[in-house]
Amino acid sequence: MDHLQEKTLSRKHIYSGKIIDLYVEDVELPNGKTSKREIIKHPGAVAVIAVNDEGKIIMVRQYRKALERALVEIPAGKLEKGEKPLNTAKRELEEETGYTCQNLTHIISFYTSPGFADELVHLYMAEGLEKMNEESCLDEDEFVEVLEVTLEQANKMIEQKEIFDAKTAYAVQYLTLKMAE
Template sequence: MKSLEEKTIAKEQIFSGKVIDLYVEDVELPNGKASKREIVKHPGAVAVLAVTDEGKIIMVKQFRKPLERTIVEIPAGKLEKGEEPEYTALRELEEETGYTAKKLTKITAFYTSPGFADEIVHVFLAEELSVLEEKRELDEDEFVEVMEVTLEDALKLVESREVYDAKTAYAIQYLQLKEALQAQK
């Protein structure tokens, strides 16, 4: 089988930011021709599907500047240097919602846009939730509204495009499938 790999010939960092770094790479394609790749480097992120004992999903509503609109999402956030995804998941759940979880299970991890970025999102199911006595502080530039919704209402939020991001849509569909499989038993 022929190799599909691209060989990096040169690499230049053209931007270094708080969240991402941007590189332009000169590559040699499998057919020997040259091309350029613009690559976003991201430290990775977590997303938390938090479900109460009553079956409600904890979600957050927030304005997303790149979209110029407010959307509904599951709690999520960027991995800080040296943090394990499980730690970040609990931290983000606590900061954004005021809840913590006794049980945290990794559902999956996926790349968001592998055509130009290396961001990986680790998705967790948080169960056995309790409200923190003292809510952790949000980041100073973060403003969210916490919501508790049923699975049925979450599916309606996807349909109405109030949920408009892949990680949240994936998590809601995961929960829908999980509940359907449990109902068959």
């Protein structure tokens, strides 16, 4: 047993939503004292780095209510129940951007906020992009603008806080390092 582990003493389900479940747990700390932990359970998500033949990154700009502003992000979305991350990545790329791809390669998976949430994001690289004939098929409550930006523009967008989320900043840094090889 890990000497840093917190033992769950009780767990109370507070809320179930479309995207998350919220729990409050009473835990015993490694020193024997107790504390409360607020925990968000999330089904997981994917994010897709998609670069077209001109070397431009396909991104979306969308309003994020939690931040009360629009952000520029790589295409991403949550896993549906029983859906494999690879299938989610293909679906989200098509739905959000109107592009399909010949190949999807898993790069890495990472936790977004492990201090309070178990959301695991699976990052993929899409290659061999092809614009689909039909329009993208967004969720009914989803509104996005599709952008094509150079790596240099993406790095400037990070500096200007237009790109301000971890998965997209990670993707841009990944591409920057890959181009430097």
